[in-house]
Amino acid sequence: MVILDINLNGFDSEGIWTRLESMKPAMSPITEVPDDNDREQCLVDEICASSSRAPIHNLLFNDKYSDITIICSDREFKAHRAIVCTQCAFFENAFASAPKKRIVRSFKLEAGEPEVFQRLLEFLYTGSYTDEGDSLPQDNIEAKTKDIQERLNCPPRCPLPSNNASSESSQHVRRSIRLKSNAEPMAQMEGVEGQEPAGDPIIPEPSTPPEITLALKIYLMADKYDVPALKLLARDRFYMAAKAHWVTKSWEGSSWDNTQVFEDVVLEVFISTRPDDTAIWKALCKLIAIKDEGDIMKRRMEEVMSENNDLASGVLEYEKEWGGKG
Template sequence: MTSITASMFSTWKYTDLLIKCKGKEWKVHRAIVCLQSKPLASAIDGKFKEAMTGEINLYGNEPEIVQCMLQFLYTSDYKDGSIEVMTQAITNAPESAETPPRTSIKKRKVAKAKVVKISDPHELVATSAFVSPSIITHENSAAPLINAKVYIIGDQLDIQALKKLAKVKYEALVSEPWNSDSFMTSLELLYKETSEDDRVMREAAIKIAGQHAKELCDRGEFISLCK
C-alpha cells in the first residue's frame, strides 16, 4: 500500500484538497491526509471555511517542513537533508606495504558532508591505530533542526507516527557528528514550541546535552536555557 500512496504523492491525479504554506501549494488526497491527522480532518469535516473552499493554509509553518510532513503521510518517511556515508576502516595494520590491509565497511547516517580521499591507503602502514582512508569533514547541516521542526508539526497536527520517526532521526544526527550550534538551535526551539506535557523530544535532547555538558556549559544560551 505504501508504494501505491507514494506514487500518488508524485502526481496530482484524483486530488481533492489543497494545502498551502507561504506561497507553496500541494494538491493532496483527503483520504490519505485527513485520516492520519485529526486536526486536518476536523478542519475539513467541520463548518469552517476550509470545508467550503477545500483549502488548508498552514501559514504558521515553513514550506520545507510541510513538505516533510506530507511526504511522510504518503511514504512513511521523509527526507531531512542527511545522507548515508560508507566509510572504509583499517581494522589492523598490514605487516608490510605489500600486504593489503584488512578492512571493514561501516554504514552510518550523517549530515550532508564532503569527502576528501587519501590517494593511497597503504601509506598509512606505519600505524596500528584505527584509521579511515576516507576522511569525512562534516559541514554544518540543518538536518537536526529540520527533524526538530518536523516533530513540532507532528505534534500540532497530531501525527504520532511522524513524531516518533522525527525523534529517531534527530537522535541519530545530533549524536554523531556532534555540532553544538545545530544542537543548541534545535534545543531552544524544542523548549519554545513543545508543551510541558510532551517531554519525549525534550528528554531525548537533554540526554544528548548531558553527553556534551562540558562543551555546552561554555555557551551562554545553554546556561540561560537551564535556568
C-alpha cells in the same frame, strides 16, 4: 468406458522412489526452504504488502485524483482527502463540511515552511520522509509486478533461481522530484550549502547541521498537527543526527565558539516545545548522559546543564534509570 489393465507384477516401488530422489537435483535448480525458516515467507508478505501500498505512495507525485488543496505560504499542495484527513484530525476538521453546505476543497495554513510541510505530507503518504538533500523515490509498480509473477512461477517457500529480481525490487532509486506545486521553491533552509553562515567573516561560526534543524522543525510541526508517529520518527532522526555530530564526532582542536550550536538547539527546544511535551527534551538529556569524552563539547554540555535545572534533572533521571548507556 476405457478400462486400463495395468500389470503391477514385479513393480518395485522403493526402486522408483529411489530413482526419483536421485533425479531431484537435475529436475530443478530450486532448493526448498526449510519449514522452520520464515525468511522467505516474511519476504513474500512484505512484497505483497508493498505492492498494495505502491499506488498510494505514487499518488504523492500525481495530482490526477487529488480532491483537496493545502496552501502553505506561497505553495499549493495537491492532496487526497481519504489519505490526509484519515490520519490527521486537524485536516479532518479543516475540510469538514456541514450537511447541505459547500464542500471545502481548499485550506490555507496560517504559518509554516513549505519545505517542512512537504515532509509531513510525505509521511502521511509513505510512512517516512526525506532528509535534507535526499529525494523521495517513486515505487516501481512494474518491477514489483514482475517480482510477484516470478514468484508465482516458482514453488511456494522457495527462493528465486536468481536473487537479482528481489534485490532490485527492494532497492529504491533516488530521483530528483518535488511535490506538485504552483510556486517556486522556498529559499534554502538554514545550514544548507551555499548560504552564507553567520558569525565572524574571517573564522565563520558553524551553523546548526541541516539534518538536526530539519528534524526539529518536522517534530514541532508534527506536534502542532497531532501526528504522533511522525513525531517519533523526527525525534529519532534528530537524536541520531545530534549524536553523530556532538557525541561521536571528535571535537579535538575545536574552539569554544564552535560548540555554541549545542546551546542554540537547547534554547530552541526550550522555547518551541510545550511544557508537557518532553519527548525531544529526553533526547537532549540522553545525549549529555552518553557523552563520555571530556572534550570541549562536553564542557559546553555541562555548562548548559548547569544553567537549566530541568535539563540537569533530566540527565540525572536518565542516568538513574539507564545507567548512562547509549
